[in-house]
Amino acid sequence: MNIVLLEPEIPANTGNIGRTCVATNTKLHLIEPLGFSLNEKQLKRAGLDYWHKLDLRVYDDFDDFLEKNNYPKIYMATTKAVRSYTQVKYDKDCFIMFGKESSGIPEELLLANKENCIRIPMVGDIRSLNLGNSVAIILYEALRQNNFETMQMEGNLHYHNWDDQL
Numbered sequence: 001m002n003i004v005l006l007e008p009e010i011p012a013n014t015g016n017i018g019r020t021c022v023a024t025n026t027k028l029h030l031i032e033p034l035g036f037s038l039n040e041k042q043l044k045r046a047g048l049d050y051w052h053k054l055d056l057r058v059y060d061d062f063d064d065f066l067e068k069n070n071y072p073k074i075y076m077a078t079t080k081a082v083r084s085y086t087q088v089k090y091d092k093d094c095f096i097m098f099g100k101e102s103s104g105i106p107e108e109l110l111l112a113n114k115e116n117c118i119r120i121p122m123v124g125d126i127r128s129l130n131l132g133n134s135v136a137i138i139l140y141e142a143l144r145q146n147n148f149e150t151m152q153m154e155g156n157l158h159y160h161n162w163d164d165q166l
Contacts (some may be wrong), residue, residue: 001026001090001142004074005136006062006099009035013101015051016132022050022142026152027041029057029157031065035100069095074116076105077138079128081117088118090142092149101131 003026008014014030021028059065064074074095075088080097090096100106110117120129120137128134140155160166 001092001139002029002072003096003139004029004065004095005032005100005131007033007035007100008131009101010034010131013131016137018054018056019050019131020132020136020139021055022053024139025077026139027055027057029059029069029095031059031062031089033160034058056095075138076110076113076117077134078105078110078117079108079119080104080107081119083118084121084142085138086119086124088116090145091137092146094142096133096135096142098131102125102126 001024003017003021005014005017005028008030008065016032018028020026057068059068071093072098075085075090075154077085077096077098097105118138120134129137143149156162
């Protein structure tokens, strides 16, 4: 899977998304300009000790991203879409893009890719969900559709065994 952040502005969001990407073996693509430095403390703090394990790619601009990834099909997450994120079929190498926190993906890009625009349903006049939450919601749907391929499906207790009788 591939998560693409177009001009992200808040380092803590990108750090949290990076941690989610490490936990799901997902590549994180950042398209500049970024609203922070990749060395920023908030970014590393949100990513905790996982940041060095992140498969991170950084691009000069959207055209650079397209060219270096062979012009991939991109699902564009936006509150403005007419179709829910659950109404599409994600392949295991798909690209899911999210826009910057303050304004999202530019409308010109959305119009040029309207068949691939998806949204998370919400009630009322809420402008949007937190970027990190939005990435996790859609990414986990894409992973579910691919049977959580290569992911650990069971956990273990630290001090007991699930078969223990207390």
